[in-house]
Amino acid sequence: MKTWFSRRDIDRELEDEIQFHLSLETEANRRRGMSQADAERQARIDFGPIESVREEMRAQARTYWIRERLKELRYGWRQLLRSPSYGLTLVGILTAGIGLSVAVLTVAHQILLAPLSYADAGRVVILQEVNADQRLEPEDASPGNFFDWVDMQSGFSHLGASAPYGLDLRSGDRLISLETSRVSRHYLPALGARMAAGRPFDALHYEAGAEPAVILSWESWQTRFDGADGLVGSTVELDGQPVRVVGILNERTPDLRGAELLIPLNMSPGEASGRSGNYLSVVGRLQDGVAIDDANEDMQAIALAIAATHPTTNSGWSVRLTSLREHLLGRETGIVTALLVSCLLLLGIVFANLSTLAMAKGLARAPELAIRYSLGADRRVLIRQLAIENLVPVVISLVLGAALAWSILNILARYAPPSLSDLSHYDFGPTLAGGLTVLALITTLVSVVLPAVRLTSRDLASAMRISGGRSTRSRQNIRVQQALIALQVCLTMVLIAGSGLLYQSLQKLLDTDLGFSHYGRVTAELFTYGLHPDAASRSAFAQSLIDELGNRPEFEAVATASAMPLTPALYSREGVEVIGGDVGDGLRASANSVSTQYFDVLDIPLQRGRIFGPEDDFDSQRVAIVSEQFVKRFFKGASPLGERLRFGVLGPPREWTIVGVVGDILDAGPATPPQPIVYVPNAQARIGGMSIIAKTNGPVDNATELLENEIWRISPAQSLSSSGVLTDAVEKALQAARFVLTLLSVFAATAVGIAVIGLYGTTSYFVRRRKRETTIRVALGLTPLRALMWVQSQTLAACLIGILIGGGVLLMGMVWLQALVYTTSIRDPFVILGSAAVIFVLAVLAAAPSSIRSANTDPSLALRQD
Template structure:
């Protein structure tokens, strides 16, 4: 039998095990050199190695314990060393905590909103197909375009159409009718987004074709809430708008959609249709291979003499590096823990302050958490900070010229103001970056203030809005919808506190449909129609309820119904753009030109001009818009509208509109024959949602700006306080030679403000260059806004002056005799 061959590592461990066994049997007395009795030797060995259960464990302890002992000793020394300079320790921890805290809070939100990948498989291959037109780029589609896109099989593996929330549906058949959110989709939708199945199946191609039958796929939430997650619901029918729908499947838990969905229904497009109306969006998946064309540096200098002394007494270079790294990591990890606490608190504050309308944050911000990525990010920043700002000075300080360092006095050891170039650059950088951030925050704050002062063109106060679904066979005629509106308006008039009520297919500030039109008798030239404008269908009292002013002509009345001649009202922006020198009240227009048979109807007489409302958002100018009576809509258009948008009720109150929610809901249910309402909000809340993005941008940059401002103040204070401490002897000599306290104070202030002014100057230059990239997010404010570029530097200089004043005053209190003995 061949003897076993040992590796080099095994041979070393075997030798070490033999050495340990020798220790266990014959431990030497360090003082006398005499051999110890066996029991005493074993006792001392246990004290040294613990009580190992095996030779292997003893080997591990023998190798690791010296490291742990040295590290623990260095850690205790680091604590004692930092305790001797509590000001430095507190400043370092504060800077790290503020920096990490602000970044953690903001990163937590940004990570959820922007950085987290979509939950769909292979998200980088998902694309949304866009259109370009006179109104700009928009994500709309019609049936002919969808048919063309789905035929591009060499580019796309799957193409799907869907709406972004659509109209509500009335779920009946239970104890209480409920309005739920149904989303119309094409058959490829679930495969496109990788929707998991909890039960059953999704739509077939045959079910997604005309006359494919009434089928529905439930969401996991609705399945669990309404049907107790009972698998037997598959194959049963449910009542939607009093029509039976066959449940064919349930989508699994965790499937996230752009708009909340309770269930999905097939679009059932007729691919031969020439309907040109854009009322849904299309996404696709690309085929594989297809692509879309500082403080640690300051402290290390001050400790050169200490480290040189330790080196002269025999400390090795690695021991010095290890000591400085442990001190640095102690500070950075302490600051990191405090920063994490500040960050967690900051996340809650951000979500409490930030308005609604921010995507992907979940209900009440439930999706924004300090998840593993944030925790690892914070830990990584803390460790990296400790290593970076500890290793560089450690390597530098661990190889000094011992004689030169030990011979120089502390006042001449390169720690004075003029020789502290790196420290000065750090402060200048902090000031410059802080100024850029604060200027950005000031621009967003002014943008938000400008938005708050914008006149939306209507009175949003004391207005309650509610959504009602008018889909299904009952409402296939416009007259049926008109009847509900008349009955609802009459019933609401008797509710105490109601000052007016109206209905329409949309609300101001939320965007209107686009509609093509021709001015009858006007030459079109080479264009297929005169133009495309915003479009609303509204009840006769819509303008009075919203207090939209009538500028010329007349408003709608309750007599403008389906039996009356067609009429239309335009806004001032449309009159100015398409009748710059003429009178629109004498003309007729044909709406829906080229949009397909759904919108076919006789021309309409322009009867009035109303004021502009900012329907595309407060930060955009009012767009040309037309209004028609909802009672005069073609039946086919009424059916299409009901699939896409709900009927919006608008109620003006004499007091708090929230107080009317219950009686108004009851009145509308009685007037409509039991139809439920949903999305109960005030117009003030709608307006807050519209400005949510701008407010969120302002909030994030303000947090960064204030944290940068605080860190700059801490940094310049730390530098000047350190400079005063290191120049104690020099200042004592100056005062002993007759220098006045005011001279010393002014000298310190002058030196500190010199750095601040340099940083401010560089920051202004950087801000002029960088703010142009955020110009598209601003409203009513130029990227070079004079107020922001004047007030912000003054503010930062005031903060810097305050930070310098404290150590400057301390410098005037130096006792000359004490200073002359200072070393």
């Protein structure tokens, strides 16, 4: 046991021993007639160099310690090989538990806590306009509002805005339109974007007549310019003009819209005062010491003041501040929290399991330990030996678990949807190591230290007859076992039912009817202003595209629109005024100018009135079609046919008469509720860009290329962007949900697997403990079937308690769970009852083999064994 003393103790003992030796030698020398001084000197000489003796003994102690531990590890390894099923179970459960939970903990840490790459990102907020009365999704700001905010605000050091735009880049003999953001001077400083090369725009770039300048995104630098060195400072040709490259954004701090190019935002006074088009993404950087809530209050006061001066457009509209993290990952945080909780539940199951396994293992070892103890073995030695025995599988599992977590994370980083794509830049190492360390400590405590102490602390004499199950101790043990069964059942049930409810909710989301057909529809976004500067020629060009493409046998129907659902082609948000009604002010709707075939191509159903026809041309009465939501929100469901509207940006103020109502579409994906939309005919107004959509005639290979080539055949100089199959866009919108669903399924399945193994282990341990009692009952005439029921009733009672507690926990947790998930409701009694039933059946099955064995034992055999 010397090795357990501190090094100082060893040194002191050695010192005492040496001093004793020297004094005896000195006395002997004195007897030989030496003087005291000579005697002492000679004693030291005969002893030899004391320091080297000390050093040798210390070194000896060290190598001895290592050798002993290796010996114990080898012994532990042999013990593990002796009962491979126990070892495999332990390693399997621990590996799965550690691997999965460390991976999830790491992802959760990244999404919920890890610092964003933007400079001092905690102070960055996104400002959006909100309208509580109209229940609209928060939206971007109009220029007029933005510039008022800039003038009136006091809480921000920078307040910047960006507006979407498109610039053409020549690639071979084609023009490609690149997503571009026009950014105000304070946009990049407010966001805290870092530069990979060059610098942000400065005041000179915003002066009238300044040389055109551009900042590239990391991606466009890599893909469009092959990561060329020396690009900064040179000029590139955009829209046929030479433009100076002043900088390249850092890979990890992209523009919030994901624009490939950034150019300075300069507005004419007319544009800058407009309040009916909401197309500015506004980013603010809070001043030091200003809390987001204070800034929020401040901005709301400002919004009230603006609404008072501009009631038509701003009545009811306020401002909402969102932290950058919530803006970037907001939708994901809820689901990640749910994953985190399920991860904790899984760990709970794993550790309950480990305790059970350790107890079962201890039961098997108890007689041996008792014998060794009674033969005088040191208790500390026994503890150490047991601990090291258990340490072997724990260490193996930690290594395997770390490898598993690492592979899971790499898979996640590769396949995670773009909304979680920050994962691909993330350095998992530190969090992974931290999580592993914590888990290693808990695991060591639960499955190494505690069982060893427990096993040796019990009255070891009683351990000799432990299999009889007669002592008070063993009755307490049965209570502990029952509690462990109940705990595992409860946790498993919460996990299964919780995952089931989330799964159901996500499944509903995936099954949501979007309100339009996307299968076999291809789209392409065109920029027409350059080639067709005036409205009439744009309209004529659109019609020629529709006609020519419509003649192709591959396309059944073709339409154009200024915006397409689920594609980057943005809807324009417009202030809407209902003339002569008492509908109120501050109405806003998405506006889309469409060709007559649009509703047909997308299968958007007409509900009332009519759709557009050829008669709705430039010279005839202005007409509009509105969506169901538009009617619900602005007309309280009353018929809007014949009502007249006024819009801000659709040319000079004109009145538009509502002639039809169509079904709602979920244009931003299934997780966003439908928004009010107003459609106007292409021929009467065009808003923003132009997208073309074609419905293919049955399945067509390479439909996207076909569409692109046709457009270029008709208009060779046309620039195109974001062409693709609409179904892909739908898939992209569902990617995050699908991804989480897969994760959840894997998680729940693992948990169930571990729980079943655990239940099997626990019940078989339990049954073994009660074997004697069972056999006596059988000997006294209990039929085997009754005996089986009796054995099962012991474990199933614990199961039922677990199920009841689990049900209670679920009911309480439901409110919280609901807040996490998407729009669908999760209250489903069938999921809860179903999971209870599943658990119960699993418990019965897990308990069955050992119960049957126990009930069938020949009493004489079982008693003799004891």
